[in-house]
Amino acid sequence: MISRSWRSVALAVVVVALVVGIGVVASGLWSVLWGGDDARIEGLSEEVPWEQAIVVPTVAPRTTEPAEPVFDLAQHSTSDPTSRWVIVNKQHPIDKGYEPADLVDVDGERVRAAVEPDLRAMVEAAAADGARVVVRGGYRSYTEQVGARAAVEARRGFAHAERYSARPGFSEHQTGFAVDVDSGSQPSCNLQTCFTRTPEGAWLAERAWEFGFVVRYTEQNSAVTGYAPEGWHLRWVGRELTAHLRAEGIGSLEEALGVPGGPEYVAG
Ligand SMILES: [Zn+2]
Missing domain, CATH: 1.20.5 (Single alpha-helices involved in coiled-coils or other helix-helix interfaces)
Incomplete structure (x- = not known):
């Protein structure tokens, strides 16, 4: 048991x-x-x-968001004559002794070496679209500007020259970054207001920016630049800046870079 x-x-x-x-x-x-x-x-x-x-993040949140790519408008000088963004206008003369060190020949005219590839590419692209852009002017020394200005004054008078032709020492052409072009299809409009209505003028107004050029003096910006519209006068500043101007709808280099201009010549 x-x-x-x-x-x-x-x-x-x-x-x-x-x-x-x-x-x-x-x-x-x-x-x-x-x-x-x-x-x-x-x-x-x-x-x-x-x-x-259940969606608690396992990665710590960023303390700072990645910065938007901001276009640096101070990356080139606006007063150094060798700078691609130099501003030469009636308020900002260029030293009479300045001559660029790297001038190269394009179709018989001289430009800074940096301008050449874009200038050639632009003329070629225009031709492909049936626009015959002909290079007629580039670098002019101070002495050459003395002659150019005197010729305009003799032909059209002082008042006209003040609106269309820079006094010596105030011409963008002395930088080697400016180019004047002709219309191959309507030569009667060369250096005339009607240039903007030629196939070449219209093409340049629409496409020059793609090659780093601005039509420097337009109807919209004449109060800022101090010049009457010149659809034939192009200024090379490089494609980065012209893309920025295009994207932001900015109509002049003076406004983009915050440099004063206008029709009055600086005193002295
Ligand atoms: Zn010009």
């Missing part, structure tokens, strides 16, 4: 131990399988919806 009763007790202990053991194991398994989510949700305040709880 004793032995049998002991066995019953032992059996009962084993059964209880098994049940408890299975319970513990099952509980552990449950916790492993499901406990994680429960624990995370329990750790959050009740206002946070469950949907937000």
Whole structure:
């Protein structure tokens, strides 16, 4: 009897131990399988919806957003005559002794070396579109500008010359970055207001910027530049700046670069 009763007790202990053991194991398994989510949700305040709880970012948020690419308008000087962004106007003369060191020949005219590839590419692209852009002027020394200005004055008078031709020492042509072009299809409009209505003038107004040139003096900017419109006078500043002007709708170099201009010559 004793032995049998002991066995019953032992059996009962084993059964209880098994049940408890299975319970513990099952509980552990449950916790492993499901406990994680429960624990995370329990750790959050009740206002946070469950949907937000499971999209908690694992990467720390940036403290600063990546900067928008800002076009640097100070990357080239506007007063150094060798700078591609130099401004020469009636308020900003150029030293009478300045002569660029790297002039190259394009169709019989001289320009700064940096201008050449874009000038050739532009003339070629215009020709492909049926516009015959002919290079007729480039660099002019101070002395040459003395003669050019005197010729305009003799032919058209002082008042006309003031609007169309720079006084010596104030001409953009002395930088080697300016180019005058003719219309190959309507030569009667060369150096005339009607140039803008020739196929060449129209093409340049629309496409010159793609090659780093601006039509420097337009009807819209004459108060700022101080010159009457000259659809034939192009100024090379490089494609980065002309793309910026185009994108922002800026009509003059003076406005883009914050340099004063206007029709009055600087005193002295
Ligand atoms: Zn010119």
